[in-house]
Amino acid sequence: MSPQRKQQVDTRVVVETPEGADFEFVIAGPGTRAVAWLLDEIIQVSVLLALLIVSMFLWPFGEAGVGLGIGGMMIAKFLLDWFYFGLFEAFWNGQTPGKRSVGLRVVRSNGTPVDASSAIGRNFLRAADMLPFFYTIGMISMLMTRRLQRLGDLIFDTMVIDERREWISRSGGLTANIEALQRGECLRRFSVPERTLAVIERLFETDRIISEARREEISRPLSEALRGRLGYVDPPPDPRNPHVYFRSQGLRHTQFILRVLKTFADNPQGIKPVTNAQRRQRRSMSKSVAVRQVADETDDLEMADILDEGPTEQVRARRES
Amino acid sequence: MNRERFIRERRSDWQRFEGLVSQLREKRQRTWASRDVADLSRLYRSICYDLSLVQSREWGARLEQYLNDLVAQGHNALYRSAPTSLSMVWDFFAFEFPRTFRRHRRAFFLALALFLIPFLVSTYVGSQRPDLAEMIAGKEALESARAGFSEELYTEMDSRYAGERSLMAGFYVRNNTGIAFQAYALGAFVGLGTCYTLLSNGISIGMVNGYIVSAGYPTTENFFSFVISHGSFELTAIVIAGGGGFVLAQGLLFPGQRTRMDALRYHGLESLKLALGAGAMLGIAAMLEGYFSPLPIAPAVKYVVGTCLWLLVIFYLSFCGRGGSAHED
Structure with missing residues (x-):
């Protein structure tokens, strides 16, 4: 690991792929791992109960049957205790049923998939980690290591990663509480070129420090141009609840372009690949419609220029005065 | 762009x-x-x-x-890890496990000493001073063990035999293999957990052994003819698993020429092989102890078979996987 590596302040770990790209894993915390563990324990108990019911069918065969049933149960308990986690992780690419349902995965600490022997070994050491009760030792070890590893993870060079964040969409948490635009709210065409969306995203990058007011100021020309393009008109204030309207007026342009981002960048139809049916449909479209669509996709609002222009007229005027 | x-x-x-x-x-x-x-x-x-x-x-x-x-x-x-196949299982038992065992024979002999010395001492104590053994290991447990061996376990192979033996085979798998794996896993505490498991098992098994020796002729013969066959696999495997625990601890304490992380990983995988091999041996031992050892046959037969099994285990561990093979160690 190179010394100039950035200091890590959260539970991410950077790993280099064989393709030469660096990418990040999020390490799973003890809480999620405990949930996965609990689910796995429940599954094991259910398996034992199911076996108990099956072994009852042996009871009518007299003493030999009863003994075989109980002996079999003991072997099953032993196998579940020592091999349930290990074999699932070995054959399900680092996941047990519990881990899969919570979205966790065991990988080697260089990010490559866990191999069978490491998977079995790290789970053998549960016997040490769970001492003296409820994984106390494992918990202490997790607190002391950067990758939140328990003893089994440390010795077999594995870590548990949280994969739930994988499916964030392009605009991510930005548009979490934002309502998408409805087709009916817009009187003109219902599309925004990709380039404009990229500009909007850029305005909200976390690595830029912009005050809300400044962002609103920058958003205004963008928002106005987009309103014109989409044919969107703000609804009038609700007479029964007017302060909501007036309170939202302060950041109305920021809000609007976020709605645009949500509507067009998160479009679930946009995430799916273009199907053959769609391709055929597009081909069979009349020429004028096809031309119109191409125009839609390339017709930019030159928003990049707006952003790069520097301070707006208001700011300039203020500075001059 | x-x-x-x-x-x-x-x-x-x-x-x-x-x-x-x-x-x-x-x-x-x-x-x-x-x-x-x-x-x-x-x-x-x-x-x-x-x-x-x-x-x-x-x-x-x-x-x-x-x-x-x-x-x-x-x-x-x-990216996935390479799939495991059945031929790897064969390779493991035919070459890899006995080789790994020999690579780490020092850890094995350490574990053997920690098991055998308390075993011999407590056997001696148990046979000379049964009252002392009763104090240490509990009177009821020892007396029920002695009573169990005072006469032959079974006189015929009936339904009771089949039922009880299946149950006991399951119990041996769960209990003995559990002890062995625990002895291994507790090696992660710089070997102290392994020491404890080996010492306490050596003492308690030795106490029972000595106590039964003190009981005299018919009991001793029933006991030894029962123990000799599966003892070959069982006792060896428990000591091997303990040796695995020490190999694990070696990675923690004495990384040698490797970085500590590398040493941990290397010794982790090596010791895991020992534990898995020991687990398989204990599976065999449980089946022997369940179904063969208590057979109602002449003790002489059991002595002969038992001796052969001991020789088999010793031969397997010292010679299997030596010489010309693609996977040399």
């Missing part, structure tokens, strides 16, 4: 990749179409390139995050 043009040009690939991964994720790997796999790996490589481009030009945390997640998904879909 500026950022906006980059996004515009590459976005269709990203979306195709997202779609492909979620599509393939539903299916089992064996049923993936070869065209999909080819597409996936091509798109994956190009997205890796996109990610490094975005990182080096600092084109924004959000875009980087998005591509990062795409790469993570592709990485998981494409």
